[in-house]
């Protein structure tokens with residue numbers, strides 16, 4: 222994933238606005254009973270390991286910075302190892318947004 226690809230998506234400000242809106246939706250979803258039920262099993266979507274609900278984080282299959290949305294179909298539980306691995310392949314801008322989301326809790 223190069224920086225060029227990131228900016229090819231279009232207007233940077235539009236992306237930032239999109240991320241802000243979807244991040245707010247994700248925050249609400251995280252408090253929903255849907256998410257509670259989702260992480261209850263403690264299963265990581267990516268590695269299929271049982272890590273326990275406390276060790277799962279909310280992850281977007283299509284990153285917000287790439288036009289992904291905070292919909293139930295695009296949100297999956299990920300263990301910290303998988304989340305970290307995914308973040309290494311993520312543009313810095315997305316990474317910073319995800320850190321903000323996590324510190325908002």
Ligand SMILES: [Zn+2]
Pocket residue numbers: 265266267268269270299300301302303304
């Ligand atoms: Zn995992």
